[in-house]
Every structure is written in structure tokens, then in C-alpha cells.
Amino acid sequence: MLTTVCINTQQARKRTLFLQKIADRLNELLDQLNTAQQQAVVSSEGPVMVIAGAGSGKTRVLTYRIAYLLNKGTDPFNILALTFTNKAAREMKERIIQLVGSNDARNVWMGTFHSVFAKILRIEGHLLEYPHNFTIYDTDDSKNLIKNIVKEMQLDPKLYAPGMIFSRISAAKSNLISVDDYLGNSEIMESDRIANRPMTGEIYRFYKARCFKASAMDFDDLLYNTNLLLRDFPETLLKYQKKFSYILVDEYQDTNHAQYLIVKKLAARNENICVVGDDAQSIYSFRGANIQNILNFRNDYPDLQTFKLEQNYRSTKTIVSAANSIISRNKDQIYKQVWTSNDEGALIQVLRAATDAEEGALVANSVFQAKMNEQLPNSAFAILYRTNAQSRALEEAFRKLNIPYRIYGGLSFYKRKEIKDLLAYFRLVVNPADDEAFYRIINYPARGIGNTTVDKLTLAASENGISVFEAAIQANIAVPALAKSTVQKIIEFTEMIRAFHTQLAKMSAYELGRKIATSSGLLKELAADQSEEGLSRMQNSEELLNALKDFSELEQTLFPADNEETTDNTVSRTLDLFMQEISLLTDADSEDEDENNKVTMMTIHAAKGLEFPHVYIVGLEENLFPSIMSLQSRADIEEERRLFYVALTRAEKKVTLSYAESRYRWGNLSMNEPSRFLDEINSSFIEQTTRRIRSGPDNNTVMQKAPVFIKKNLKKINDSSPAPENRSETPVELIQPGIEVEHERFGKGKVLSVEGSGPNIKATVFFQAVGQKQLLLKYARLRIVN
DNA sequence: GTGTGATATCTTTTT
DNA sequence: GATATCACAC
Numbered sequence: 009m010l011t012t013v014c015i016n017t018q019q020a021r022k023r024t025l026f027l028q029k030i031a032d033r034l035n036e037l038l039d040q041l042n043t044a045q046q047q048a049v050v051s052s053e054g055p056v057m058v059i060a061g062a063g064s065g066k067t068r069v070l071t072y073r074i075a076y077l078l079n080k081g082t083d084p085f086n087i088l089a090l091t092f093t094n095k096a097a098r099e100m101k102e103r104i105i106q107l108v109g110s111n112d113a114r115n116v117w118m119g120t121f122h123s124v125f126a127k128i129l130r131i132e133g134h135l136l137e138y139p140h141n142f143t144i145y146d147t148d149d150s151k152n153l154i155k156n157i158v159k160e161m162q163l164d165p166k167l168y169a170p171g172m173i174f175s176r177i178s179a180a181k182s183n184l185i186s187v188d189d190y191l192g193n194s195e196i197m198e199s200d201r202i203a204n205r206p207m208t209g210e211i212y213r214f215y216k217a218r219c220f221k222a223s224a225m226d227f228d229d230l231l232y233n234t235n236l237l238l239r240d241f242p243e244t245l246l247k248y249q250k251k252f253s254y255i256l257v258d259e260y261q262d263t264n265h266a267q268y269l270i271v272k273k274l275a276a277r278n279e280n281i282c283v284v285g286d287d288a289q290s291i292y293s294f295r296g297a298n299i300q301n302i303l304n305f306r307n308d309y310p311d312l313q314t315f316k317l318e319q320n321y322r323s324t325k326t327i328v329s330a331a332n333s334i335i336s337r338n339k340d341q342i343y344k345q346v347w348t349s350n351d352e353g354a355l356i357q358v359l360r361a362a363t364d365a366e367e368g369a370l371v372a373n374s375v376f377q378a379k380m381n382e383q384l385p386n387s388a389f390a391i392l393y394r395t396n397a398q399s400r401a402l403e404e405a406f407r408k409l410n411i412p413y414r415i416y417g418g419l420s421f422y423k424r425k426e427i428k429d430l431l432a433y434f435r436l437v438v439n440p441a442d443d444e445a446f447y448r449i450i451n452y453p454a455r456g457i458g459n460t461t462v463d464k465l466t467l468a469a470s471e472n473g474i475s476v477f478e479a480a481i482q483a484n485i486a487v488p489a490l491a492k493s494t495v496q497k498i499i500e501f502t503e504m505i506r507a508f509h510t511q512l513a514k515m516s517a518y519e520l521g522r523k524i525a526t527s528s529g530l531l532k533e534l535a536a537d538q539s540e541e542g543l544s545r546m547q548n549s550e551e552l553l554n555a556l557k558d559f560s561e562l563e564q565t566l567f568p569a570d571n572e573e574t575t576d577n578t579v580s581r582t583l584d585l586f587m588q589e590i591s592l593l594t595d596a597d598s599e600d601e602d603e604n605n606k607v608t609m610m611t612i613h614a615a616k617g618l619e620f621p622h623v624y625i626v627g628l629e630e631n632l633f634p635s636i637m638s639l640q641s642r643a644d645i646e647e648e649r650r651l652f653y654v655a656l657t658r659a660e661k662k663v664t665l666s667y668a669e670s671r672y673r674w675g676n677l678s679m680n681e682p683s684r685f686l687d688e689i690n691s692s693f694i695e696q697t698t699r700r701i702r703s704g705p706d707n708n709t710v711m712q713k714a715p716v717f718i719k720k721n722l723k724k725i726n727d728s729s730p731a732p733e734n735r736s737e738t739p740v741e742l743i744q745p746g747i748e749v750e751h752e753r754f755g756k757g758k759v760l761s762v763e764g765s766g767p768n769i770k771a772t773v774f775f776q777a778v779g780q781k782q783l784l785l786k787y788a789r790l791r792i793v794n
Numbered sequence: 795g796t797g798t799g800a801t802a803t804c805t806t807t808t809t
Numbered sequence: 810g811a812t813a814t815c816a817c818a819c
Contacts, residue, residue, distance in 0.1 A: 093808085094809090120809065123809090228809095230809085292809095294808090394807075396805085396807085417807095417808085451795095460795080461795090592809070614807090637805090637806060638806085
């Protein structure tokens with residue numbers, strides 16, 4: 009499968025000619041690089057580390073380096089380039105295509121850590137007793153499974169919160185701690201005991217076993233198992249060491265221990281490894297990234313060549329200096345002096361708003377004015393925020409001014425319920441052992457198989473060591489307690505899935521996908537819902553089927569390295585191939601070409617590696633940015649500061665910062681101080697205005713209730729309560745014993761007592777209609793009656 | 795077993 | 810505000 013490709017002589021001649029052309033072009037291009045960049049590009053042999061300051065042409069170095077290698081005659085199949093996001097991989101690929109043409113570029117092994125390792129595991133996974141068609145569990149699947157395990161072990165689900173346990177397991181795997189290591193490590197066990205969760209290790213054990221039985225790997229397994237493979241099968245290791253004679257790693261500062269070790273192993277034979285990164289932009293330690301990997305890289309390779317890229321080509325002097333003034337407050341860093349020869353540029357503007365809604369309006373207005381004054385397209389602007397939840401207020405404001413925008417991340421396409429449902433059908437058809445997929449769809453659309461039945465099936469499955477699907481097939485014998493009619497329903501379901509399964513190789517992905525969507529009743533179920541959301545769900549499902557169609561008709565895969573030997577394109581591409589390709593696509597990886605001219609809104613994390621002429625960083629408030637979760641330790645604060653650094657350095661021309669004095673956070677109003685980061689920027693870079701910028705001539709539009717939104721759960725007709733007149737929310741502090749209040753549902757009442765603090769303030773209220781109630785104030789939305 | 799409404803919990807950041 | 814979970818009626 010991975011043997012060298014034979015090239016016949018004619019092809020070879022063509023190739024030589026072609027390479028000549030590249031050589032000319034490369035020399036031309038090398039002239040455009042500065043000295044440090046050139047050195048980093050041409051030092052192709054031996055270990056190399058490139059410390060690349062923000063905007064210093066990092067991607068350029070990586071792409072030119074690959075082009076340079078190809079130019080020297082390196083076989084593209086022998087180059088491995090690892091990135092963290094699909095977007096980064098795709099962009100790099102596109103740029104290399106521009107440099108060397110598509111044939112060579114396409115054959116470079118380039119992708120995210122996860123996708124490349126998934127590919128290797130599909131080929132070699134049998135060594136670890138995984139089938140090639142294993143499922144990849146996303147975070148929701150993992151948490152669901154953990155939730156079930158906790159339930160089965162009869163542990164307290166509040167104590168053993170799935171998210172908490174999952175991050176614990178994830179951290180263990182990222183550090184290559186096996187189940188046995190975990191259970192045998194007294195330190196870890198002690199910390200679990202102190203946290204009052206002594207059974208965490210046991211959950212890890214069950215989780216691991218259940219994933220394995222379901223032929224499923226989670227994201228961490230893709231790294232963990234690759235490591236296992238390379239550790240325990242020396243021949244396999246050697247095979248890939250030989251194959252990947254040149255290795256490049258982007259964003260090296262964000263690697264975790266597992267990634268570090270895999271790269272180290274793969275590079276051990278040739279040591280032609282080039283890592284590129286910037287310690288100042290390390291923002292993923294919450295995901296196990298270990299900044300020491302880059303700080304200590306030298307220790308692993310004594311003859312390491314290090315190049316520092318310190319000239320920033322992206323931003324104005326003001327932005328670069330402001331960013332430097334921020335990052336210099338951090339202690340842990342590799343010394344470097346980022347500078348630029350660009351213009352001084354505009355000062356940083358700070359917008360102050362009273363509320364989050366006003367902040368949105370100010371930002372939208374500012375964008376509108378800048379657009380008009382400077383005749384800029386929408387795509388010149390990016391709005392960056394700390395949390396996805398902040399996008400709502402911004403969206404509303406932009407909609408009001410009719411400025412087109414595009415949100416990246418957040419509820420991505422593949423996370424929508426209807427999409428996950430449909431995909432769960434596909435998953436089960438491809439891999440019937442996929443228990444999580446089974447649970448998701450066994451009774452959707454409703455087919456009379458309820459919780460009790462599913463519980464019985466689960467029990468039978470675990471007693472017999474088989475998958476739930478297997479148990480369902482044998483429902484009549486394995487689960488005697490079931491009613492005859494129930495068994496009949498179960499058999500109908502399993503027969504349907506099995507029928508689809510046999511069609512896998514015979515039909516194209518699209519044909520089979522369409523058939524599944526139809527005969528499962530999914531489409532009918534969706535069509536029955538004529539509400540606005542129902543229609544959009546229908547559209548989304550159709551969109552997925554369209555993607556299947558495109559996929560089926562596509563002649564070549566994005567990664568033809570899959571089929572180095574077989575270039576047989578006549579077989580139409582099947583559903584299991586489709587599932588392999590999309591399971592690692594998360595964010596809106598689909599790029600709509602016609603959606604180009606829009607303002608970008610995204611989290612700062614998502615913005616890493618991107619650049620925009622105008623950048624707005626919003627929500628600069630204590631407890632939000634820096635996040636309240638990060639105030640505990642210096643290391644955490646430093647990471648938030650690096651995040652701010654990343655945000656600032658996305659900008660080419662101008663940065664605008666904003667904050668709101670109050671904002672709605674999970675339902676109720678909270679007041680926050682302006683962020684400490686505002687003070688940390690040297691004030692000489694900030695435009696000094698005391699003038700409060702107003703949000704436009706019709707200032708009160710912000711406050712009006714927009715009639716555009718249709719309430720999701722339409723009230724029943726007999727509920728003739730008048731439309732809520734501009735209800736003023738009552739600050740929680742004003743709720744005191746003795747006060748008369750009104751509740752939306754319970755009506756009027758009197759506060760008897762108030763207890764608790766912070767977000768958990770509770771009030772005991774006596775309502776005339778319903779009697780005494782205890783209410784959490786942050787949800788109750790009490791209104792004071794005068 | 796299904797469907798409804800009330801209640802509880804929740805939010806960093808992502809492959 | 811949005812979603813998972815629980816309790817209860819059918």
C-alpha cells in the first residue's frame with residue numbers, strides 16, 4: 009500500500025522539465041525572503057527549530073521549505089507536514105499548489121495530527137485489533153458513554169460529571185497514561201480520592217473497554233493508539249520512519265506529550281525534522297498542550313539549528329509595540345524582539361458600552377463608518393471574542409445595520425441535531441458495533457422501542473460481551489423478558505440496518521445515504537415539522553445529502569495518498585469512505601466561495617493563524633477576558649495574556665477594543681470591571697477619547713424588542729397574557745425580604761427570605777396563587793411590584 | 795411507551 | 810436562553 013510509486017520514463021522526463029521550472033521560480037521566490045527566512049527554508053537536513061513571531065511569515069517559510077524539498081527531488085510521498093487545524097492544512101496545501109503545481113503538492117502527507125494518524129490507524133489498526141472502519145467518537149459521544157457508565161456503576165452523576173471525568177481521561181491519554189498506569193499511580197489515585205472521585209480510574213477502565221468493543225476511538229485515542237502502534241511494532245515504526253524522511257510540524261508550541269513523542273519517534277531515524285512555533289502564541293494548554301515541548305526542544309537534538317523570525321510583515325508599528333508591551337509581562341518565554349518596518353498606523357481605539365447590546369451596536373457602527381470612510385469590503389473586518397456565547401449580541405447589531413457577517417465555530421454544521429442523527433444512521437450502517445450511534449437512533453424516529461427495552465438490550469449486551477446491535481439481533485433469545493411485539497420492532501430495525509450494510513460496497517455514498525434517510529423515516533419525520541426550525545433542519549439534512557452527492561461524484565480524494573497504488577476512479581466512492589473523511593471535520597470546514605464578502609466573527613482561538621486589516625476585540629472585561637476560570641494561577645493568567653497577544657496580532661491596520669459595563673451572562677445581568685489587559689497596554693498606543701461614542705442617531709433602536717424573532721414555543725391560544733411590555737429586569741440585589749414581587753408564571757407574591765450568595769442566591773417567596781416557593785434568583789426573573 | 799411541562803445545570807477555549 | 814432530566818398524565 010505504501011510502497012514507492014513507480015514512475016515510467018516518460019513521466020520522469022516530464023517531471024525533470026517541470027522541476028526546472030520550479031527551480032527558476034524558487035530562486036525568484038527565495039529572493040523575496042529575508043535572511044532568517046531563507047536560512048530556515050534551505051536548511052533542509054537535520055533538526056531545525058523556527059521560532060516565528062506573530063506575522064513574521066511562518067506559513068511562508070513552511071510552504072517554501074516544502075517547495076524547496078520538492079525542488080531538490082524529494083518525493084512528495086516522503087514529506088509529512090502536520091498542522092492543528094484542517095484550515096491550516098488546506099491553506100498550506102493551496103499555497104504549495106501555487107508554488108509547485110497540484111500534482112506534487114497533493115501527494116504530500118499534509119493534514120492535522122488527528123487526520124494523519126487516523127489514516128495510519130486505518131491502515132495499521134489491525135495490529136491493535138481495530139478494524140479499518142473504526143468509528144471516531146466525538147466529544148458528545150464520549151461524554152454520553154461516560155454518563156452511561158457512571159449510571160451503570162451506580163455512582164453519583166453529580167459528583168462524577170461526564171465532562172469532568174472526560175477531561176480527566178483525556179488528560180491521561182494525552183500524557184500516554186494507560187488504564188493500568190492510572191490505577192497504579194498513587195499520586196493520581198490520591199488526587200482523585202481528595203476530589204472525592206476515587207472511582208475515576210475504574211470509569212477510565214470501562215470507558216476504554218467499551219470504546220474498544222464498539223470499534224471506536226475518541227480524539228485522544230487517535231494519538232494514544234498511534235503511539236502504541238509505533239512503540240510495540242518496530243517494523244511498523246521503521247516503515248513510517250523510512251516513509252517520512254522529512255517531517256514538518258506547524259504550531260509546535262501547541263503539541264501535547266503524545267504528539268511530541270510520536271513526532272520524536274517518527275523523526276528518530278533521519279532527524280530531518282523542522283518544527284515551527286511561537287511560545288508567545290501557546291493557547292491550548294487546557295487541552296494538554298505542553299509549552300515545554302518547544303522550550304526544551306534543544307535537549308532532544310543537540311545539533312539543532314534554531315532560526316528566529318522577528319520581523320513582522322503584518323501589522324503597523326503601533327500594533328506590534330502594543331502587543332509586545334502586553335507579552336513582555338509574561339515570565340515563561342523564549343526571548344525575541346518582534347519588530348516591523350511598517351508604518352506607525354492608527355492608534356488603538358477603545359469603545360466603552362453600558363451593556364452588551366450597546367457594545368454590539370457600537371462595534372457594528374464603527375465597522376459601518378470605517379467601511380464608508382475607507383471604502384473597505386466587509387471581509388476586511390473581524391470581530392474576535394473570548395467565548396462563543398458573545399456572538400449573539402453582535403449578530404443582532406450587525407443584522408440591524410444590514411452588514412453581512414459570517415460566524416465561524418459555535419454550533420457548527422456537524423454538531424446540529426438533525427445532522428448528528430443522520431450521521432448516526434450512517435455510522436451504524438458502516439460500523440454496527442458503534443453503540444453510541446445505536447442509542448442515538450434506535451428510537452428516532454419513534455418506533456416504539458423505549459428506555460426500558462434499551463436498558464434490557466444494554467444489559468444483555470454487557471452480559472454477553474457483545475455490542476448492543478448484536479444483542480438486538482438476538483433479542484428473542486438473548487433478552488427473554490421482552491414482549492413479542494417489542495422483539496418484532498427490534499428485529500425490523502436491525503434488519504433495516506443490515507440491509508443497508510450489505511449495500512455499502514454496491515451503492516455510491518449518495519445513493520445509499522439518500523436511501524437511508526428516506527427508508528428510516530428520518531426525512532418524513534423532518535418534513536412533518538413545518539415550523540421555521542423544522543424547515544431549516546430539513547434544509548440542513550438536504551445539504552448533507554448534497555455533500556454526499558458531491559463526494560460520490562468527486563474523482564479524486566483530497567488525500568489521494570490513501571490510494572497510492574490504486575488509481576482506480578471508476579468505483580464510485582462509498583459511504584464508509586465518506587464517513588472516514590468527515591469524522592474529523594469539525595468547524596464549518598466548508599468554504600462557500602460566494603460568501604466571501606462578510607465580516608468575520610469568531611473566537612480568538614479560532615482566529616489563530618489568520619489576519620485581517622481591522623480587528624475588533626470585544627468583551628474586554630474581568631472574569632470574561634481574562635476568563636473567570638483562569639484567575640487562579642499565574643500560568644493560567646499568562647495563557648489568557650498570550651491569547652490577548654494572539655488577538656492583537658491578527659490585525660494589519662487597526663485594532664479596536666471594547667467592553668461593556670454590564671452584560672447578560674447565562675440569563676442574568678452581571679457587572680464587570682474593564683479587563684486588566686486594557687491597563688497593560690502602554691497608554692501611548694491608545695487613542696485618548698473621553699467622548700462617549702453614541703450608537704447612532706436612533707439610539708433607542710437597541711432597546712426596542714425586535715419583532716423579527718418568532719418565539720420558538722408558541723404559546724397556546726388560550727394563554728391570552730398580554731405581550732410583555734418592556735419588562736425591566738430587576739437587579740438581584742434589590743430582592744429583599746418583605747418586598748412584593750411578580751413572577752411570570754406564579755403571579756404576585758411576597759419575599760419571605762433570601763439566602764445564598766453569588767450566582768446561587770435563593771429567595772423564598774409566598775405567592776398568592778401557588779403558595780410558598782423557593783426560587784433561584786438568577787433564573788426567576790422576578791419583577792418588583794411597587 | 796410516549797408526550798408534556800417543570801426543573802436543573804450550564805459556558806471557556808478545540809481536534 | 811438552551812438543553813438535559815425528571816415527574817406525571819395519557
